[in-house]
Amino acid sequence: MDRDRLISVLEAIRFERPLPLIEVTVSPGGAQPQYWLYHGRHRLAASVATGLSLVPAVVVRTLEDIKRDEGVT
DSSP states (O other): OOHHHHHHHHHHHHTTOOOOOEEEEEEOOSSSOEEEEEEOHHHHHHHHHTTOSOOOEEEEEEHHHHHHHHTOO
């Protein structure tokens, strides 16, 4: 993890600056879908470190879409 990037995200949270949404993919199945981090690991780590109970995120693609696009079976 890039320390400087993490510090900049922590500062943005501290001073209530807007940050882009964390991007996740979803793998439907079972009773609850599973979400996988796609982009935003520094934002997620900073959110956890500051004790935020909710992290704004957006689903960008499903896991099936990624597998299909990358030719994985």
